[in-house]
Amino acid sequence: MNTVKEWADALQASVGKAFFGKRGTVEKAVVALLCRGHVLIEDVPGTGKTVLARALAHGVGGEFRQIQCTPDLLPADVLGVSIYNPGTGGFDFREGPIVANVVLVDEINRATPRTQSALLEAMAEGQVSVEGRSIPLPDPFFLIATESPVESEGTFPLPEVQKDRFFLSLSLGYPDRASELDIMEMRPPASPPGRTDVADVSVLRSMQQQILGVHVDGSLRRYILAIVQATRSDARLFLGVSPRGSLALYKGAQALAALRGRDYAVPEDVQEIAPAVLRKRIVLKAEHSSKGLTEDAVIRDVLGGVGVPPLADAV
């Protein structure tokens, strides 16, 4: 499985040219890419969300498009619209920016729920329905959305169903001292990186196929199930993880194992990918969230409470 590892290393190196530090975060984004999932990047302004998304998009290759969300953005602006053609006397369909290999949806929570829901079908089914016909999206289709959690005015929080559509959510946080120094010294500052094309889309498709062959032992599958069930019975949670969440955890562990050069997943893969996969798939009860409890803390507790087989059974 070294092919996947080499490809991922090259991609991360390419992204690292524009986005400094946070290697773990980049690695998780690559995991989502390998699992045919979509990524939600959420953090305070100015931490490099858009830069990471653009760097990833350029690193992956394929057709890239960006949608800057605003409250007056309409579904037709995303999906496409039929325009009258005076020459032919008929209507020609002009596809929207969603029809691309890599789509960056910037500040998704600024779009209205109507526009947000237009993305649902694209994310879940890999196709869009416009004017009574279904248009398949190109393969691979990778959507990176960014949102800022601190600005509430003029924003529309994503519904739970749409959050569940994202394979994983990432939070960047402030860069470390050295990375921030690199950012300041970078010349020219914040320029868009050139397309590196470490992988064209056909290579990416091949990588996506390869990770499906990563072995996940039966005991590990039961471990994933135990984690998911623990979230469903946790008294602090209003909503536990869905079956889609357990599937994402399974696939995420496969991809992470492949990135580490293994053809089998280990419990540490599950534990490492779990916060990113499960964070947006659980809902805290109001009385706990008002006391400052976070989703990450709950996931940490859950992981700390579920024994890893077979050692936990034997000890």
Added chain:
Amino acid sequence: MDEKRLEALRSTIHPLLSILTPYIVLMAVDGLLRALFFDDLVGVPPVGYRLVILAAGVVEALSANALLKARATGFGPRFREAVLLFAALGLVLHLSSGTPFQGRFDLVAPGAVWALFLAAVQWALSLTMHRVLIARELFLSLLVGKPEGRAMANAAREAGGEATLLQEGFAKIRFGVCLGMAVLFLTLFIGLITGTSSGGTLGTGLLLYAAAVLAVDTGLLAFLRHAESEHDAYSDGLPIPRAMRLGRLKGLLAILAVLLCAAFLMAGSHALLPVSKLAEFFEWLGRLLTPPVSEAKRPPLPKTRESGGNDGGMMGALAALGQRQDNPLLASIVKAVGIALAVALALAFLFFLIRPLLSRDTRAAIRAARPLAFLARKARALLSCMRRAASGFAGLLRSPRTRAASPARAAFQGMREAAARRRAGAQAAGPRSRETGRAVREFLRLIRWGRRSGVDFRGALGPAAYAAALAAAVPRAGEGLASAAALFEELVYSPRGDDPALMTALSRTVSGIVRMKPERKGNGR
């Protein structure tokens, strides 16, 4: 208030009340009137007329529930039900009252008319009472599932409109019961004063009927009182406990038992079901089977009309009108129009009666029932049954030796297949489980060694994470620990778990580590 009790009220208790209360009152009134006044007038009652009257009440209760379920309200369905019911009851009464098979067919036999009248009264009384009790079901359905306390009180308050209707209905029932009792006792009183009795059944019969009526009325009035107190309790948010409800029921049953005992005692040596009634039945059966009287012996029918026209009623009048006009063509037209009108009216009435059978709901119900599929299923089941029977018969015909050998051979085959399955399962899972067990034992050695170094194992830690924690505490064993964790994970989680080389490497690595002297806590600081 729970759904189960509401269903019991809806399906059993309320229908029984609405059927039996009017029925027993009517039977009492009928018995008294017959005994005292007009037994000679109405003649011998048709055999089984009491069952016919009971059937009127039963049909009302069944159709009321069915119509409620189908949300069919209004005059039309009820009228249709009444027409069909009384047509059927009239037919049954007529067949059981006269001797239609002997050529006598009297539609207005006094006994049959009286029985039909009683059936109509039974139907109307059951209808009235059931409507009130259905209103009670509606009221109670609004309280189903409401927890005791404020929620129930609020629900009862919101159902105030239904409660008011219910109270009015209860008042009507109470009035009806009082009226019925008054009529009964007035009849009894007149009978006792005048001392008249046409059949000689005044003594035991009257007392038995009076006891039964008293029991029913007491039961019904007690039921109404209980229902009202229950509704009051609901409006306070307090459901009446089940034990209290059962206590009231027991009291009611005790009253009924006492009254029945009294009735039995008063009946004395007279049987409650006289043998004479059975004799009447057999006599009726005998009359029914007697050959018809020949035309020559039959007394001549009285001449009612000189004109001798066979067309009765409307046809006769139209014919007479035609004759007065002295115009054969006009007479024919009038007659044809009359016939057309009569046929149209008859068809319209018939259509009105059968219209529900043509409705979309009925068609959907028939489609849902899938009668052809049902018949096909039944046919298949029958064929299968026949095949099994034939096979069983063939088995019986086999020689004793063959019969004995066949089950034994089948059992042996089953055992052999089970053993093969077990072997296959052991081959698939055995080595892997064995290797995993050995790997776990090796890692447990490492964990015991780690404990001596002050690093305990927690179940939620993965092998590599534990090895890293242990390496932090015992840096000189770091390389070996990482290698041991990787080997262990490969043995346990990879598809190469049965690789003996890996197992040997793990054993060797762990042995190398545990031979090291454990670090004391705080040595590294």
